[in-house]
Amino acid sequence: MKENPVVLVINCGSSSVKFSVLDAMNGDDLLSGTADSIGSDNAFLEVNKNTRLALCEGTYDAALQAIAAELEKRHLMESVALIGHRIAHGGSLFSEAVLLDDEVVEKIREISPLAPLHNYANLNGVEAARHLFPSLPQVAVFDTAFHQTLTPEAYVYALPKRYLDELGVRRYGFHGTSHRYVSQQALSMPGMPHGDVGLIVAHLGNGASICAVQNGKSVDTSMGMTPLEGLIMGTRSGDVDFGALAYIAGKTGQSMTDIERMLNKESGLLGLSGLSADLRELEKAYHAGHEGARLAIHAFVHRIARHIGGHAASLKQLNAIVFTGGIGENSVLIRRLVLEHLRVFGVRVDETKNALPNSHGERIISQASSPVMAAVIPTNEEKMIALDAIRVSNAVPHVEFA
Ligand SMILES: Nc1ncnc2c1ncn2[C@@H]1O[C@H](COP(=O)(O)OP(=O)(O)O)[C@@H](O)[C@H]1O
Numbered sequence: 532m533k534e535n536p537v538v539l540v541i542n543c544g545s546s547s548v549k550f551s552v553l554d555a556m557n558g559d560d561l562l563s564g565t566a567d568s569i570g571s572d573n574a575f576l577e578v579n580k581n582t583r584l585a586l587c588e589g590t591y592d593a594a595l596q597a598i599a600a601e602l603e604k605r606h607l608m609e610s611v612a613l614i615g616h617r618i619a620h621g622g623s624l625f626s627e628a629v630l631l632d633d634e635v636v637e638k639i640r641e642i643s644p645l646a647p648l649h650n651y652a653n654l655n656g657v658e659a660a661r662h663l664f665p666s667l668p669q670v671a672v673f674d675t676a677f678h679q680t681l682t683p684e685a686y687v688y689a690l691p692k693r694y695l696d697e698l699g700v701r702r703y704g705f706h707g708t709s710h711r712y713v714s715q716q717a718l719s720m721p722g723m724p725h726g727d728v729g730l731i732v733a734h735l736g737n738g739a740s741i742c743a744v745q746n747g748k749s750v751d752t753s754m755g756m757t758p759l760e761g762l763i764m765g766t767r768s769g770d771v772d773f774g775a776l777a778y779i780a781g782k783t784g785q786s787m788t789d790i791e792r793m794l795n796k797e798s799g800l801l802g803l804s805g806l807s808a809d810l811r812e813l814e815k816a817y818h819a820g821h822e823g824a825r826l827a828i829h830a831f832v833h834r835i836a837r838h839i840g841g842h843a844a845s846l847k848q849l850n851a852i853v854f855t856g857g858i859g860e861n862s863v864l865i866r867r868l869v870l871e872h873l874r875v876f877g878v879r880v881d882e883t884k885n886a887l888p889n890s891h892g893e894r895i896i897s898q899a900s901s902p903v904m905a906a907v908i909p910t911n912e913e914k915m916i917a918l919d920a921i922r923v924s925n926a927v928p929h930v931e932f933a
């Protein structure tokens with residue numbers, strides 16, 4: 532057993548590698564950073580938001596090596612006891628975190644066509660880390676796992692059933708690690724009833740999804756077979772009538788691959804505003820009266836409110852609506868507009884509390900008299916991944932630090 536064990540958490544995206552180092556005994560964040568622009572000549576590693584280093588090569592291996600060098604500099608390398616990886620899609624094969632070995636890697640590869648934009652990047656991170664740290668236990672933690680409690684009525688598409696039976700075409704849901712963390716934390720908020728609580732979690736980041744959680748279990752969620760369904764996102768469209776897409780393909784001669792790229796990379800806030808996928812920029816433009824930014828923000832809010840309303844119908848009762856993710860935690864404007872949109876539920880927002888900065892941490896933003904509580908809970912997917920990694924491996928003593 533290592534003396535001061537730490538867990539290295541890796542979230543490998545299509546052009547970035549996010550990492551965190553957490554104390555395995557108490558979950559404290561010791562070091563974090565992002566290697567960005569992977570796949571280009573300008574790849575760099577940013578550590579603790581203050582140090583920026585150019586990477587000699589824009590590969591996942593080079594990014595992992597640079598991360599290892601940063602750990603070495605801080606005398607943390609010897610303390611790494613295990614590695615936790617975020618894997619977006621676990622299909623129907625994985626309803627729990629699992630220790631990675633060759634067989635598990637192969638199984639993840641088999642289901643990766645279900646989420647090609649996320650899973651192959653995740654696997655690149657796994658391969659680079661297994662190459663660099665061959666003797667350390669490594670654990671895969673799946674975004675989809677928390678949603679394995681969905682019942683068939685919530686996860687089927689109304690397509691000929693053979694596509695479900697033969698190809699596994701169904702809704703899986705994502706951001707499960709965030710929804711799980713936030714819904715657990717919500718239970719200990721002051722004023723939350725005990726027992727069978729019904730919650731809506733709105734995870735609003737670059738990717739965005741809603742989850743209905745009843746009695747600690749995911750019962751409905753807005754993302755589908757891939758992370759494209761549901762809410763409007765930074766560059767993703769969310770829900771669209773397939774008839775509209777068939778019409779566009781017919782008129783423009785675009786292939787399925789072209790259409791899929793357009794829906795994932797050129798749509799959402801970026802596509803509607805014609806300006807940016809970044810909400811900070813859109814908010815500035817919104818206040819300056821930019822037409823595209825106003826349309827994008829109003830459509831974003833409308834879709835969130837509509838999905839919250841729909842998801843509430845999957846609960847036994849609605850006790851609280853909880854915001855999380857980069858936008859959910861930081862955008863006073865989006866929270867205010869969404870909650871105003873939800874007046875049918877009688878939610879009454881407290882403007883002063885809603886205006887508090889995210890440094891206040893977990894906070895209630897509704898008035899005491901509001902029949903439904905509204906709250907902000909900063910997500911911590913890394914802590915959840917570290918806890919899962921500790922639980923399924925025997926590398927360090929099991930702890931409950933969440
Ligand atoms: N202070 C802020 N005000 C408004 N939006 C913010 C703020 N800080 C971050 N965001 C937005 O959060 C989004 C990124 O969310 P995040 O959860 O970090 O993304 P990811 O899905 O990549 O983890 C971006 O649209 C960004 O503009």
Ligand SMILES: CC(=O)OP(=O)(O)O
Binds near residue numbers: 705737
């Ligand atoms: C699944 C998903 O949408 O992830 P992200 O928000 O990291 O893009």
Ligand SMILES: [Mg+2]
Binds near residue numbers: 736
């Ligand atoms: Mg995120």
